[in-house]
Amino acid sequence: MPETEGPAPRTEANAELVALLNATWFAADLPPQAQVRLASLARRYQASAGTTLLAEGQLANELGIVLSGRVSLRTLVPETGWITILTVEPGDVFGWSALVPPYRSTSTVVALQPVDVLALDGPGLRAALAADHDLAAALYPRVLQALARRLTATRLQMLDLFAR
């Protein structure tokens, strides 16, 4: 559940969230204003192992940053079952669909361990990025980096190099 709601979060809470953001590669070293802005859109939550955080096809309302624990990105293959395509480790993001139309998740996200997550409100983040170009200029390269890393990894996995 959200720890903060409304437009004016408490300063001390914000400072804690900024510190958490700074400990992730995704948001570390962003300009201070950008981190404060992100913290104002963030809520922190914990989930136990086995919890489905987001289901494939569902509206992705939040961009999640894993603070600790491991989550899996899965997809259901009929007659085969759930296949884990990728695990997301601390510092990395899931739910990037919250930034890209049609804002629907491309995989099912399940916690493999107890997880601690910082979640950025999707609609709020989109509005902030559209209004604040400095924020957009700082954040989008990180998003691209995260997705590009994932894309190149997926290509290698697709090659099934260890099959022979």
Next chain:
Amino acid sequence: MTNVTKSAIGFLPRAGFQHLIELLAEDGRTVIGPTVADGAIVYGEIHHVADLPQGIGAEQAPGHYRLVHHADERFFAYAVGPTSWKRFVFPPTLALGESRRDDHGHVSFGPAPREIPRLAFLGVRACELAALGIEDRVFLGGPYTDEDYRARRANTLIVAVQCAEPAATCFCTSMGTGPGIRSGHDIALIELDEGFIVTAGTPAGSAIVTRLDLAEATAEQLTAGADQLAAARDRIGDPVVTAGLHDRLLAKLESPRWAQIAERCLACTNCTAACPTCFCTSVSQRSDLDGHTATTERRWDSCFTKGFAAVALGGNFRPRVQDRYRQWLTHKFATWIDQFGTSGCVGCGRCITWCPVGIDVREELNVIAPPPQVSAGPAEAAQPHAPRSSVFRVEGVRRETHDTVTLALSTPDGIDWSTARGEFVMVSLPAVGAVPISISRRLPRGLELTIRAVGPTTTVLTGLERGAEVGLSAPLGHGWPVAAAQEHDVVIVGGGMGLAPLRPIVDEILAARSRYGDVHIYYGARTPSDVLYTEELAAWAARDDLEVGVTVDRADATWLGRVGVVTHLFDRARWDGTKALAFVCGPERMIQATVNALAGRGLTPDRIFISMERHMECGVGLCGHCQVGPFFVCKDGPVFSLAQLGDVFGREGI
């Protein structure tokens, strides 16, 4: 020119030539020389001058060869034909050894019975002397020597005949090998219309020459001999500019011409079969029907065959004809120099004449690497030693995955293998085959091999039980420079079966843990069930002085570990790679991705060591299969630093 004193020069009238043949035979030698067969001048047994191609020559051009009749009576008025002397010192097929496995599974390995004939080569040209000189460097000049070749060479007397009738395909002048005879002969002849100017090059040659009924060679005869040599040289010209050819050619690995040649090239292997220096071979076992006895046989092979660079399960490093043509041409004219200190080409023109589509290497070299000097630092060395199989016993079998087992093997001869360097062994079973396998652990009296069933031989090996016997060569190749990593941080990255050859590194580090800095071990497997050494990985991970990361490419919902590529295990890590050494093994494409990620962590190419997978057969750099640019992976590798490999790493079709 050979240092032969003038007094050793005599003249043998044509009518006396039969006497030379008889003296060679009396010396206990089978005389091999030119004779006409199947519409060509080939090398065969010569008993009498009538066997020689008297008055016969050959018209040659790219893809063209026709016998022609001369008006004179000369025996040697032709340019070289389709055969070369190679086949007599390096036979097209050769039994290397015999192995047996009895009903109780006991195996034994022994040499094949061998008879080395005593031969005399009659009519060897300057280019062919050069070719024999090149083969001497290949087979006798490196760390491993071919004892069969040595014996055949030592048992051969060479009667050279100076070339007077070069063909339109000749270019010995460019390659610096002819047409004049310089060295390598026991006896040298210059044929004139009325007979032969004779000189001896060695004491063995002299022993024959002194028994000939020689007249003194006249000044006119000597002048005539010199004139015909000069005329031959003029006719050949200098069609290939060899100065700087090595660098020019290697700078054109991406030339569009390779693909254009491939449109004509049939990959028929004629050029390599006709070439007097091509030495690639393959080894196979020929079994008797009950599977108890097998003969290990070596036969000529060619880098033009489709499967020449293929590895287990269908991977092929040179699938296209353009890859194979490039391999052949760049080896012959460039990387051969890196390997053996001499060009592999003598300019005899056989590959041009006998190419069915008339591909002319002279033209191709000039187009691909249009026109500086070929280096020739001799690669001297000699530890006479060829790998032989010792019998090892299977002491334990551990199943790693559904298709992979680890065999613990002990040597009965008490040799301490724990210190044996070398990265891999050739494992052989009589009547089954032989395969190269990386050492996955060194034991005081043996070793462990982790083997995956990917072909017929490995399928049998993975089915062996405790007590079974196998043949192992001595450890071959260059391994990981683990000692160089002392006082440094170490990053070990393995993919799939690639963890097996990395395991001895971990063993070595753990045996002296305090000598190393931080140690990171990262391993990627296909699925959770394909993970090797699960218990050891867990034990390593439990230590506080090792960082261990394991990931898989795909998993079902029961796997709670990481899923993703191996580079994700460290590309966001906090360690500083500028002080580290990395050891990487896995499929080549995975190594490429890993190398890029390591570079991103600050590791320079001289600190990244990788193990290359290639088709390895002989294990000592003499069969040609595993060549990568200037290296034979089996002998020069399989472990290389990235800096050492340079731009041959990751290049298509090399």
